[in-house]
Amino acid sequence: MNFKLNKIIPQLVTLLVVVLIFGFFAFNAQINMDNRGIEFGFGFLTQESSFDVQFSLIDYDGSHSYARAYLVGLLNTLLVAFIGIIISTILGVIVGIARLSPNYLIERTAAVYVEFFRNVPLLLQIFFWYFAALRALPLPQDSEPILGFSYLTIKGLYTPSFVWENLNIFFYSIIAAIISIVVIKNYAKKLQENQGKQLPVFSISIGLLIILPLLTFLTGGVSLDFEIPVLKQLSTTGFIYEGGLSIPPELIALTLALSLYTATFIAECVRAGIQGISKGQKEAAASIGLTPNQILKLVIMPQALRIIIPPTTNQYLNLTKNSSLAAAIAYPDLVLVFAGTALMQTGRAIEIVSITMLTYLSISLSISLLMNWYNKKIAIKEK
Amino acid sequence: MFKLIKQLTSLVAVIAVLFAFTTESMAAKKSKTLKNTQKKGFVRCGVSQGLPGFSNADAAGNWTGVDVDVCRAVAAAVLGDANKVKFTPLSAKERFTALTSGEIDILSRNTTWTLSRDADIGLTFVGVNFYDGQGFMVRKSSGITSTSQFKDGTSACTNIGTTTELNMRDFFNSKGISYEPVAFEKADEVVAAYDAGRCDTYTTDKSGLAAQRTKLSNPDDHIVLPETISKEPLGPVVRQGDSVWEDIVRWSLNVMIEAEEYGVNSANADAMKTSENPAIKRLVGAEGELGAAFGLDNEWSLRIIKQVGNYGESYKRNIADTGILPDRGPNELWTKGGILYVPPAR
Structure with missing residues (x-):
């Protein structure tokens, strides 16, 4: 007691x-x-916001409420975080493996990249990509088309947008392809366990992903059209592209800066993970006749991942939180739209800052939960 | 007998203490801000992060501008020295929080007086020291000479957290033009982006446009369009709930404008003590007891005029002579065709 x-x-x-x-x-x-x-009080959330936002994933203008302005900012933050995480992961893995390359040139290039980009403050890098790189871009009327009909200008990237007919059928075909890939994979596993035969699952999967959607174009009534951006004159020297998809330069600069910065840290996580596996593992795998690709895929990576995942989760969280630096270059993220303009117009500092903090906390916790679940899944189950 | 003396002395002591309290003015007792300011020995003033003509620091860290002069006037009135001011540069976003949280005591930062700001968020506007309006700046080469030439798809650079964003929407909506707002947190980034060609136009208060134009790489390539799309009365702000402090700031500004009206300036202020005009004598503290109401001495207004100057001097020194807006426009006295009109100091 x-x-x-x-x-x-x-x-x-x-x-x-x-x-x-x-x-x-x-x-x-x-x-x-x-x-x-x-x-x-939170009554202000339902009031009309009466300010416009440059870039929004959902339908929004000043006649909508502050709550909707919050949603616009949140979605823009998630968009940058999502694209940033994907690019930085791909780049990080490539650079991480390149740092272990026996080729001196590749290894040095990767090392210089990592040391440079992780040691320059992120805000400076954002300013560099936005102001220095932006100034170098041509005005809309002077820009040369890239890949046919896209234009990279000082006012943003303009690309053709897709105009779909029967988009739902196309989606179903992709879902069908994914289901059949899962079925084939299970069959291949059984086949290998029972008879020791190996199926080229990878090639079959790629084939399915191409052929099934392609069939819908030929027989399913699915069609795809492009809306091409057209140059429009605003004044004697002012031009803009209309039609198609326009991506603001703020989004490009921010994504680029965040991805290049975070990829350096992920590259180091990947390198640490691979180097953490003892050399004997590789030699043992080679001695039983596995190819170098198989060694990486079946022996090294499964063990390296459990070292790589936890620190990489940190980098994902950092990237998401760092995206709030967007305010400096006018990308309308949660901080600029909600904790910036909306805060100023309403003067509700305590309410808005609390909501914003809770939002970032929720995003971070969600990423953590997801990554922890994945980490548990790939952890080595010792018996 | 001994007991009586003891009682008498304590009575004297009590009276002395009471007297000491009453000599400390009623106003100072009522105004926590005034008391704190006098105790600290400086006025805490929130200004912009650099807007030539209004509040701008030179390389040595000396602040100048018409907004700065309001704070200097208050310091001259309350502390006797116009230089006893601590300036805090604030972004548009931070300014009101800095004031309501008590970090500063006066916000003199080209801030537009609106109903919602005055009534809703714990602020009180004390007056107007600059009548402004929102305008547009464009490149000369664009051939645009009027806002009626704007077309769908125009991109407009501006600051967040200002009335500018709201006026811009009202303007473009009323004209039925679709536009792309590009809103930055700081003015320097707006200038850089507009200069680089990111935007077709730069919109903010016209005084701001005139001042920021000087920061462009080639100021002569840009013009400010003639149209004014909004009313922007800019003025100093104080926290709600300290009416004595509010009155001190309000009348420090009013005294500067009234001094110009009566032709009193920093050079002739002392000589004006012997003026025939009672209004002038009151203004320089030679007649009446105007300072007592605030808990200040009678020379408070004289110090403002001598150390900071009248409104006309401040305008000439900061805005006209620097080439920002040589023409006073609406910021001329009501007697000379402008709209500067303050209640009489009496």
Whole structure:
């Protein structure tokens, strides 16, 4: 009994202190806000925002509510984080493996890249890509087409957009292809276990992914058209491209800076993971006749991944949080739109900053949960 | 007998203490901000991060500008020295929080007076020290000479957290033109992006456009369009809930404008003490007890005029002589065709 109490009391005291500290801050804020005639509340979220946003994934203009402006900012943040994570992972893995290359030139190039980009502050890199690289881009009227009908200009990247007919049938065909790949993979595994035969699963999968959607074009009534950007004159020297898809230069600069910066850290995680596997593993695998590709895929990577995943999760979280530097170059992310303009127009500092903090916390925790689940899945199950 | 003396002395002590309290003015007791300012020995003033003519720091860190002069006037009135000001550069986004949280006591940062800001978020605007309006700057080579020539797809660079974003939307919507707003957190980045050709136009208050134009790589290649799309009365702001402090800031500004109206300036202020005009005598503290209401001495207004100058001097020094806006436009006295009109100091 006494023993139990000894254990509980310190915890209760800690809890009390934490509650008191937060209570004090809340109480203090309440009193100060009362003194200055500021009311706390979230009613403003339903008010008309009356400001426009440059770039939005959902339908939005100033006649929508602040809540919708929040959603616009959140989606823009998620977009940058999503693209950034994909590019930085691909680049990071390539550079990480390149750093272990026996080829001196490749190894040195990768090393110089890593050392340069991870040691220059991220905000500077964002400014570099936005202001230095932006100034070098041509005006819309001077730009040369890239790959046919795309234009990279100082006002953004303009590419043809897709105009689909019967897009749903096309989607079904992709889903069907994925299901059949899973079925074939299971069959191939059984085949190998029972008869020792190997199926070229990779080639079959690629083939299925190409052939099934292609069939829908020929027989399913699916058709794809392109809307091509056309140069439009605004004034004597002012031009812009209309039609097609336009990607603002702010998004390009931000994604580029975040990906190149984060990829250096991921490259180091990958290198650490691969170097963490003892040389004997590779030699043993080679001695039983596995090809170099098989060694990497079946022996090295499964073991390296459990070293790579946890620190890489950190990098994903960093990238997501660093995306808030967007405000410096006018990319309308959550911080610029919601904790910037909306905060200013409403003056609701406490409410908006709390919402923004909770949002970033939720995004980070979701990424963590997902990566932890994956980490558990690939962990070596010792029996 | 001994007891009586003891009682008497304590009575004297109590009276002395009471007297000491009453000599400390009622106003100072009522105004926490005034008391704190006098105790600290400097006025805490929030300004911009660099807007020539309004609040701008030189290489040596000396702040100048018409917004800066409002804070200097308050320092001259309250502390007797116009240089006893601590300036805090603030972004548009930070400014109101800095004021309401008590980090600064005056916000004099080209801030537009609007109903919602005045009524909703714990601020009080004390007056107008510059009548402005939002305009557009474009490249001369574009051939655009009026906002009516804007077409669908125009991209407009501006700052976030200002009334500019809202006016811009109202303007383009009323004209039925679709536009691309490119909003930056800091003014320097807006200038850089517009200069690089990212935007077709740069929109903000006209005074701001005139000032920022000087920062462009080739100022002569750009013009400010004649149209004004909004009313932007800019003025100093204080925290809600300290009416004595509010009055001090309001009347420090008013005194500068009134001094110009009566022809009192930094050079002739002392001589004006013997003026025939009672209004002028009140203004320089030679008649009446105007300072007492704020808990200040009677020479508070004289110090403002002597150390900072009247409004006309401040305008000439900061805005006209620097070539930003040589023409005073609406910021001329009401007696000379402008709209500067302040209540009488009496």
